[in-house]
Amino acid sequence: MSLVKEPERKTPLVGDFDVVVIGGGPAGLIAAIAAAREGAKTALIERYGFLGGMATAALVGPFAGVRHRYGGGRLIGGIPWEMIERMARSGGAMLETFDYSSVEERETATEGDSTTLFAVGSPGSLKQESSPLRRQASRGDVPFDPETMKWISEQMAIESAVTLRYHTLAVGVAAEGHRISAVITESKSGREAFSARVFIDATGDADIAVFAGAPVKTGRSEDGALQPMSLLFRLGGVDTDALGDISRPYVDDEIRKKAKQLADANRLPVFGGPWTFWGSTFRRGEVMVNMVRLWGDGTDVRVLTGNEIKARDHIHHFVAFLRKNAAPFRSCFLLDSGPQIGIRETRRIVGDYCLTEEDIRAARRFEDSIALGGHVIDIHSPSGTANQIRKKVDPYQIPYRCLLPRVVENLLVAGRPLSATHEAHASLRVMGTGMATGQAAGVAAAMAVQRSSSPRGVDIEALQSKLKELGAPH
Numbered sequence: 393m394s395l396v397k398e399p400e401r402k403t404p405l406v407g408d409f410d411v412v413v414i415g416g417g418p419a420g421l422i423a424a425i426a427a428a429r430e431g432a433k434t435a436l437i438e439r440y441g442f443l444g445g446m447a448t449a450a451l452v453g454p455f456a457g458v459r460h461r462y463g464g465g466r467l468i469g470g471i472p473w474e475m476i477e478r479m480a481r482s483g484g485a486m487l488e489t490f491d492y493s494s495v496e497e498r499e500t501a502t503e504g505d506s507t508t509l510f511a512v513g514s515p516g517s518l519k520q521e522s523s524p525l526r527r528q529a530s531r532g533d534v535p536f537d538p539e540t541m542k543w544i545s546e547q548m549a550i551e552s553a554v555t556l557r558y559h560t561l562a563v564g565v566a567a568e569g570h571r572i573s574a575v576i577t578e579s580k581s582g583r584e585a586f587s588a589r590v591f592i593d594a595t596g597d598a599d600i601a602v603f604a605g606a607p608v609k610t611g612r613s614e615d616g617a618l619q620p621m622s623l624l625f626r627l628g629g630v631d632t633d634a635l636g637d638i639s640r641p642y643v644d645d646e647i648r649k650k651a652k653q654l655a656d657a658n659r660l661p662v663f664g665g666p667w668t669f670w671g672s673t674f675r676r677g678e679v680m681v682n683m684v685r686l687w688g689d690g691t692d693v694r695v696l697t698g699n700e701i702k703a704r705d706h707i708h709h710f711v712a713f714l715r716k717n718a719a720p721f722r723s724c725f726l727l728d729s730g731p732q733i734g735i736r737e738t739r740r741i742v743g744d745y746c747l748t749e750e751d752i753r754a755a756r757r758f759e760d761s762i763a764l765g766g767h768v769i770d771i772h773s774p775s776g777t778a779n780q781i782r783k784k785v786d787p788y789q790i791p792y793r794c795l796l797p798r799v800v801e802n803l804l805v806a807g808r809p810l811s812a813t814h815e816a817h818a819s820l821r822v823m824g825t826g827m828a829t830g831q832a833a834g835v836a837a838a839m840a841v842q843r844s845s846s847p848r849g850v851d852i853e854a855l856q857s858k859l860k861e862l863g864a865p866h
């Protein structure tokens with residue numbers, strides 16, 4: 393590759409903060425609010441003009457990891473729960489719980505058969521509902537309206553005195569030894585710097601950790617392959633009454649079979665699901681569709697460009713397919729798709745502890761636990777097929793050490809890129825769990841500033857008791 397030599401330059405400093413959070417997704421927005429409420433002078437840098445990350449920029453929903461799917465108990469508390477309740481009070485989140493005591497999930501240990509189906513029956517039974525609309529029960533999940541999330545999360549950030557900076561992309565760091573002194577950004581206003589005592593990387597892709605030289609891993613251990621991306625879309629004009637209770641995602645067997653025949657004959661693009669339900673909508677006549685599947689590295693802009701173009705084209709094929717083949721969709725129309733393709737998996741940091749599938753499945757206890765996960769291990773095939781692996785888990789603990797990247801001293805990581813294996817990541821990647829780790833990161837960052845220590849030096853018992861005070865299970 394040819395290189396261009398840039399002139400050396402001095403970068404204007406926007407401000408000196410206690411804590412700078414980069415990325416305003418579920419993890420970052422909660423981290424910033426938590427740090428600010430603990431008295432830290434906090435800035436939140438976000439590349440889009442709104443908060444929410446995948447929830448608003450990729451129309452991903454519902455919030456998973458909020459309540460345990462089987463026991464029903466709440467896995468998150470404190471600021472994330474406050475936000476969800478405020479959204480619900482504004483009519484922008486659906487908190488009704490489902491009776492799922494009699495719902496059993498089939499566990500697929502290998503990528504054999506396509507999609508795992510939920511069945512309603514007595515515990516232990518794998519009886520499946522009959523057509524026309526076999527359902528997957530969403531159970532502990534919370535469907536919501538992305539516009540309400542943008543509004544409420546932003547209000548909460550402002551009320552907590554977070555300095556918000558939108559339309560600003562972090563592109564590098566200035567570092568002294570193993571400490572980051574400033575994050576460098578680019579925007580319409582040019583190149584700028586934000587300095588702080590502690591930084592929180594909530595970019596979903598561990599961008600800041602990489603800029604600072606921290607080691608990261610990607611994908612499956614055997615070949616680095618990543619879970620696929622999906623551009624979610626919403627349909628209007630759907631006969632939702634005919635779909636039954638679509639607060640629960642469902643896959644119609646007949647439609648799936650028909651779509652598979654067409655895809656096998658190269659007459660329809662490779663697809664997932666199709667999962668059609670209320671996730672990022674819950675209005676009569678509207679559904680969210682999760683069907684697109686495209687593979688590649690979500691941190692490579694060439695791949696991203698190609699996949700955005702393909703995904704949009706695929707969506708039009710899928711909408712035409714649903715209209716033609718499924719009665720409730722006969723008069724449907726495409727309402728919108730996310731401003732960006734949804735990214736399930738990119739980098740994970742190498743932290744002081746790496747959470748594994750075994751830890752999760754055994755619900756191993758950790759002395760430095762700061763949050764609870766509980767979502768199924770949910771791996772959409774990294775191998776270019778429509779397959780999916782889903783494994784049930786009990787609520788499990790997430791150690792603080794998973795938030796601490798090796799090599800860099802004053803950086804915490806929250807949300808998707810925590811230190812975990814590919815399999816463990818497939819559970820903790822969901823938004824409820826991301827918000828919970830964001831809350832812990834924000835509180836820990838503020839504590840580190842107050843005590844002039846590094847995040848590694850934070851008193852775990854003090855952190856845990858603060859989280860308890862906030863009402864956050866861990």
Ligand SMILES: Cc1cc2nc3c(=O)[nH]c(=O)nc-3n(C[C@H](O)[C@H](O)[C@H](O)COP(=O)(O)OP(=O)(O)OC[C@H]3O[C@@H](n4cnc5c(N)ncnc54)[C@H](O)[C@@H]3O)c2cc1C
Pocket residue numbers: 414415416417418419420437438439440443444445446447449450452453454455456457560561562563594595596597599621622623624671682733734735736806807808809821822823824826
């Ligand atoms: C198709 C799909 C379906 C999913 N389904 C569900 C589901 O049903 N329920 C669920 O709970 N989870 C689901 N997930 C997972 C979940 O959405 C994500 O893992 C979660 O949003 C991760 O949260 P995060 O805050 O770590 O990262 P993100 O949500 O990715 O947020 C990162 C934020 O950082 C910003 N950013 C990134 N880089 C920079 C930078 N360099 N400078 C400035 N800003 C930056 C981004 O714009 C974004 O706002 C799904 C994901 C996908 C892709």
